Amino acid sequence: MTLDSVPRLWRLARLDFDPVRQRPVLLYPEGAVLLNETGAAILELCNGSRTLSDIVTILTERYNADVSADVTEYLTTMADRELIRAN
Amino acid sequence: MLTEVPTTLLAELTHRCPLHCPYCSNPLELIRGEAELSTEQWKRVFSEARALGVLQLGLSGGEPLLRKDLEELAAHARSAGLYSTLVTSGLGLTRARAERLKEAGLEHIQISIQDSDPVVAEQIAGTRSVKHKQVAAALVRELGFAFTVNVVLHRSNLDRVGEIIDLAAELGADRIELANTQYYGWGLRNRAALQPTREQVERSREVAEQAMQRYRGRMQITYVLPDYYEAYPKACYGGWGKLYLVIAPNGMALPCHGATQITSLTFDNVRDHSLDWIWRESKAFRAFRGDDWMREPCRSCPRKTVDFGGCRCQAFALTGDAANPDPVCTLTPLRQIIDQALLEPARQEADFEYRYPAPEPATV
Numbered sequence: 428m429t430l431d432s433v434p435r436l437w438r439l440a441r442l443d444f445d446p447v448r449q450r451p452v453l454l455y456p457e458g459a460v461l462l463n464e465t466g467a468a469i470l471e472l473c474n475g476s477r478t479l480s481d482i483v484t485i486l487t488e489r490y491n492a493d494v495s496a497d498v499t500e501y502l503t504t505m506a507d508r509e510l511i512r513a514n
Numbered sequence: 515m516l517t518e519v520p521t522t523l524l525a526e527l528t529h530r531c532p533l534h535c536p537y538c539s540n541p542l543e544l545i546r547g548e549a550e551l552s553t554e555q556w557k558r559v560f561s562e563a564r565a566l567g568v569l570q571l572g573l574s575g576g577e578p579l580l581r582k583d584l585e586e587l588a589a590h591a592r593s594a595g596l597y598s599t600l601v602t603s604g605l606g607l608t609r610a611r612a613e614r615l616k617e618a619g620l621e622h623i624q625i626s627i628q629d630s631d632p633v634v635a636e637q638i639a640g641t642r643s644v645k646h647k648q649v650a651a652a653l654v655r656e657l658g659f660a661f662t663v664n665v666v667l668h669r670s671n672l673d674r675v676g677e678i679i680d681l682a683a684e685l686g687a688d689r690i691e692l693a694n695t696q697y698y699g700w701g702l703r704n705r706a707a708l709q710p711t712r713e714q715v716e717r718s719r720e721v722a723e724q725a726m727q728r729y730r731g732r733m734q735i736t737y738v739l740p741d742y743y744e745a746y747p748k749a750c751y752g753g754w755g756k757l758y759l760v761i762a763p764n765g766m767a768l769p770c771h772g773a774t775q776i777t778s779l780t781f782d783n784v785r786d787h788s789l790d791w792i793w794r795e796s797k798a799f800r801a802f803r804g805d806d807w808m809r810e811p812c813r814s815c816p817r818k819t820v821d822f823g824g825c826r827c828q829a830f831a832l833t834g835d836a837a838n839p840d841p842v843c844t845l846t847p848l849r850q851i852i853d854q855a856l857l858e859p860a861r862q863e864a865d866f867e868y869r870y871p872a873p874e875p876a877t878v
Contacts, residue, residue, distance in 0.1 A: 439622070439660040441621070443595065446595075447567040448567065454597040455660075456624075456660050457662075458570070459521060459570060509731070509734060512731070
């Protein structure tokens with residue numbers, strides 16, 4: 428995952444909100460991952476056109492903190508789990 | 515207070531099926547069409563399941579396409595907020611129905627493949643099916659569903675696991691689930707004809723692992739080994755009554771699709787109770803929830819939080835008591851039952867007892 432990477436959700440995965448657990452959730456075949464708020468904020472920005480650099484810029488402004496390491500690490504983990512694809 | 519929140523509901527919409535696979539996961543006593551829940555009853559179950567916390571719905575069978583209201587049920591599931599998987603043989607998936615299912619919001623279709631060799635595939639299915647499956651797979655692909663191929667492995671197809679994986683890729687699958695036969699119900703009845711050798715299992719594991727690397731990023735491969743060759747039992751859905759529930763075609767609520775074979779349990783029905791009540795109060799769900807029911811060596815075993823004592827259905831099927839440890843576990847003397855089974859002389863495929871409903875009682 429580099430700053431030029433364009434991460435997007437796996438074609439089979441969909442973001443949703445679970446009213447029972449009061450948590451954002453990522454749904455995909457035979458699985459579900461409960462997300463925390465920041466995780467969901469990152470994944471919502473992965474629309475297949477923004478670069479990692481774009482996403483970091485948006486979230487740095489939103490949270491008023493340097494989030495580049497956290498965002499990169501999170502997306503790398505999700506890519507290892509094949510829930511995020513990047514090219 | 516009950517902290518378990520279920521994530522997955524398997525809805526066995528019907529036990530009717532055009533296939534007769536000798537390892538079918540349906541019970542030996544198949545439920546007849548006239549006893550099935552109505553459209554409205556299923557819809558109520560789906561809504562209640564979502565309210566209970568269920569996220570994943572399996573629309574399964576038998577062959578769920580034999581339900582004429584499948585599209586209506588899929589639409590209801592989607593509007594309730596469930597992620598639905600249609601678990602099908604592919605038989606009966608016409609273009610018109612596939613398009614209506616897409617419109618209904620169905621997201622994921624799982625098609626079973628019996629083998630890469632068409633002759634053996636149809637021999638196992640007990641009917642002409644290969645062409646239908648190819649047509650169904652092409653439709654699933656064309657209409658943009660998430661697409662999984664699922665394969666039950668046994669002695670007659672295990673040596674072709676590489677070809678089977680390649681076939682799934684050719685069909686355009688996003689995922690393939692390879693699972694060795696589990697021996698309950700029909701599978702147990704046909705165990706001697708289905709059981710692979712240890713060498714077959716080892717070789718297939720290597721082939722599958724290499725394929726996982728080769729297909730990484732293109733097709734996801736999951737491979738479930740046969741538990742008879744493992745040292746410890748499988749963790750059935752994270753433990754009994756923890757994450758998973760099954761509704762049989764007649765509305766009976768089960769903690770596992772194999773649970774009806776545990777004759778010491780009685781099951782409640784969604785016709786009589788809400789799903790919420792069943793999840794919390796039904797005796798069958800409470801029977802093996804947590805670890806109070808466990809005996810030694812499970813009770814004091816550190817692995818009890820890993821495998822939860824293994825499979826209750828297997829314990830009952832092989833020892834006659836569902837509270838026993840899963841005999842797969844090498845920490846229990848019951849393991850000798852499995853070791854004995856592994857020595858059984860192999861039967862030929864011709865000896866398969868195919869899955870058919872029991873004959874109607876004779877009218878006199």
